[in-house]
Amino acid sequence: MTISPEDYSFLTDLYELTMGACYVGEGIADKPASFELFARRLPPCYGYLIAMGLAQALEYLQALSFSPEQIQQLQQLGIFDHAPEEFWSVLSGKVFTGDVWAVPEGTAVFANEPLLRVEAPLWQAQLAETYLLNTLNYQTLIATRAARMRDVAGESAKLLEFGTRRAFSPQASLWAARAALAAGFNATSNVAAALQLGEVPSGTMAHSLVMAIAALEGSEDQAFTAFSRYFPQAPLLIDTYDTVAAAKRLAQEVEAGERKVSGVRIDSGDVAQLSKEVRSLLPQTAIFASGDLDEYEIEGLLGNGAVIDGYGIGTKLVTGTPVNGVYKLVEIDGIGTQKASTSKETYPGRKQIFRRWEQGKIQRDRLGLMSESPEAGETPLLTLVMKDGEVQMAVDALDTLRDRARQSVLTLPDSIRQLHNPTPLTVELSSPLQQLTTQKK
Structure with a gap:
């Protein structure tokens, strides 16, 4: 339909x-x-x-x-x-x-x-x-939720709209992407919305890619290598198994000149603490956080000293307490009504x-x-x-x-x-x- x-x-x-x-x-x-x-x-x-x-x-x-x-x-x-x-x-x-x-x-x-x-x-x-x-x-x-998230995250943070799979319908996902972008988000993962709006879609990778390639080819690192081969600027999702261990291995390769890592994404665990550990290992790499975030979660992360450059926000952006707007007759044939x-x-x-x-x-x-x-x-x-x-x-x-x-x-x-x-x-x-x-x- x-x-x-x-x-x-x-x-x-x-x-x-x-x-x-x-x-x-x-x-x-x-x-x-x-x-x-x-x-x-x-x-x-x-x-x-x-x-x-x-x-x-x-x-x-x-x-x-x-x-x-x-x-x-x-x-x-x-x-x-x-x-x-x-x-x-x-x-x-x-x-x-x-x-x-x-x-x-x-x-x-x-x-x-x-x-x-x-x-x-x-x-x-x-x-x-x-x-x-x-x-x-x-x-x-x-738009209101997006504006509140921008207010908390600050001017420099990257805000990515990831809500398509949680929006109330395919049509709603397009409207949600537009409203989020219009109220301060930098990009959306929704390809249709981005292209209709003249924007470039943005995204990372899913845990399934890491698990599939690791199972078939032997390791998480091989999954990172494979994905970066085709999408060298895309952030790597590093929390499938052990976030800090993955960051350490990536740091070693970066230091040896064997790999460039433009960004990493953390989707689970103690994100604030993990972000600080990852930043110490990969100081030149952008860190993105995701996983049921909203303005209150962002506020909490920053209050706990998180070092995060951007946020991928989905469910709590495109759902939530509704705006209960009404549409009421206020005048008919010049007569005020209430x-x-x-x-x-x-x-x-x-x-x-x-x-x-x-x-x-x-x-x-x-x-x-x-x-x-x-x-x-x-x-x-x-x-x-x-x-x-x-x-x-x-x-x-x-x-x-x-x-x-x-x-x-x-x-x-x-x-x-x-x-x-x-x-x-x-x-x-x-x-x-x-x-x-x-x-x-």
């Missing part, structure tokens, strides 16, 4: 379609509607989020369409037997003709701040919900984030209505990125996204950036937004 642009129309929850049919039947399908995508709260122990996934969201909206065959498939389900006949003619045209406002990818955001707003005829904006949540929630999660459910309240009206910096750090975020103007020193974050169904922005290069994400993190106060018990920014509400919220209760 693979996904192509032709499948976008069906990559949705059923209720988006049934609600669309209901809107058509009630004569309100074309009422102008605004939906905002945001997280009510941050994941536990997170002080911020790094917005990501906008490029794929816009690609989806621009390509969204129903073929005659797809419409026929829906009609044959039996579910839509009582749907108004006009619903099928609505689906057969251009599906998305609205506008999109969004914060740039790589921007730090906080709870209740919209990453994106869709302004479109009601049925169109409704239909887009599932896919937009899927791509922005997942990529924002990966959800009042306990613990799930939302703010009405089309909103803007007004951000103020002081001495290079974020001082304040103010959530206001789109009709408001920025106060002195404030910058509006949401910009128009799609107009009448057509994309209005160029796709940012990965280097641009890396720089933006890193600069976004560097503007955060230390209390927000810290891994342990961070203090997220308290987003202020403007007076007009407070008044509208009170009126709607």
